[in-house]
Amino acid sequence: MTEKKKNGSGGKTRRDFLKDAGLLVGGTAIGSTVLLAACAGETETVTNTVTRTQTVTTTATESKFVCPIDGTEFDTFAELQAHFEATHGTVAGVVTLNVNGDNHLLQVQPYWSLAFVLREKLGLPGTKIGCDRGECGTCTVVVDGKAVYACTMLVTDAVGKNILTVEGLSDGITLNSLQQSFYNRGASQCGYCTPGFLMAATALLSANPNPSRDDVRLALSGHLCSCGEIHNFIEAVLEA
Numbered sequence: 001m002t003e004k005k006k007n008g009s010g011g012k013t014r015r016d017f018l019k020d021a022g023l024l025v026g027g028t029a030i031g032s033t034v035l036l037a038a039c040a041g042e043t044e045t046v047t048n049t050v051t052r053t054q055t056v057t058t059t060a061t062e063s064k065f066v067c068p069i070d071g072t073e074f075d076t077f078a079e080l081q082a083h084f085e086a087t088h089g090t091v092a093g094v095v096t097l098n099v100n101g102d103n104h105l106l107q108v109q110p111y112w113s114l115a116f117v118l119r120e121k122l123g124l125p126g127t128k129i130g131c132d133r134g135e136c137g138t139c140t141v142v143v144d145g146k147a148v149y150a151c152t153m154l155v156t157d158a159v160g161k162n163i164l165t166v167e168g169l170s171d172g173i174t175l176n177s178l179q180q181s182f183y184n185r186g187a188s189q190c191g192y193c194t195p196g197f198l199m200a201a202t203a204l205l206s207a208n209p210n211p212s213r214d215d216v217r218l219a220l221s222g223h224l225c226s227c228g229e230i231h232n233f234i235e236a237v238l239e240a
């Protein structure tokens with residue numbers, strides 16, 4: 001296979017296909033390190049560098065700001081915030097999130113999910129979104145040591161907690177032992193589900209460094225892989 005070879009769907013190159021799937025950012029994989037490592041030897045040398053946005057200033061672009069509690073609409077975020085504080089007693093505004101050991105100060109809408117904020121506001125697209133409703137496990141991150149579906153967790157519920165995403169598993173250059181095990185096993189096809197499996201396995205191994213096969217099966221049971229690689233993921237975790 002060469003870089004110019006079409007993937008058989010829509011006449012796109014493999015690079016274009018991966019970009020559209022959110023697996024390539026600026027020529028570099030974020031969150032799919034295993035996949036690209038497997039592909040790198042075929043076509044090119046991939047510089048495995050992760051660029052993180054440390055400080056993000058967000059600007060609301062929605063035309064209306066809707067109260068997540070009673071549905072009242074406002075023209076400005078300030079009006080919504082004032083309404084929220086006066087009516088519901090909770091401040092919807094500036095929060096600090098600790099992600100992969102870094103603190104991020106950002107303004108959020110109270111109805112934003114953690115997955116949305118990680119991907120769209122903090123520039124960490126390694127957390128994938130599949131079903132966006134708590135069914136597939138693709139968006140899994142580790143929050144205070146536990147595997148969590150980031151699509152079903154409000155970002156405001158993540159404040160004050162330690163959030164670990166797939167970008168935090170390694171230094172961006174060297175795979176950690178779990179990622180290396182996935183790579184050695186060739187435990188991915190498209191790779192879209194892989195970050196979720198890695199994070200579920202990370203939570204398991206941090207709580208239980210020597211899990212049984214049943215422990216691994218249980219820990220990964222909330223995850224779907226449409227490429228049918230679950231048996232390889234289980235073996236990779238056991239070999240990590």
Ligand code: FES
Pocket residue numbers: 128129130131132133134135136137138139140149150151152
């Ligand atoms: S995207 Fe969160 S569980 Fe499917």
Ligand code: FES
Pocket residue numbers: 187188189190191192193194224225226227228229
């Ligand atoms: S490797 Fe393709 S969905 Fe799991």
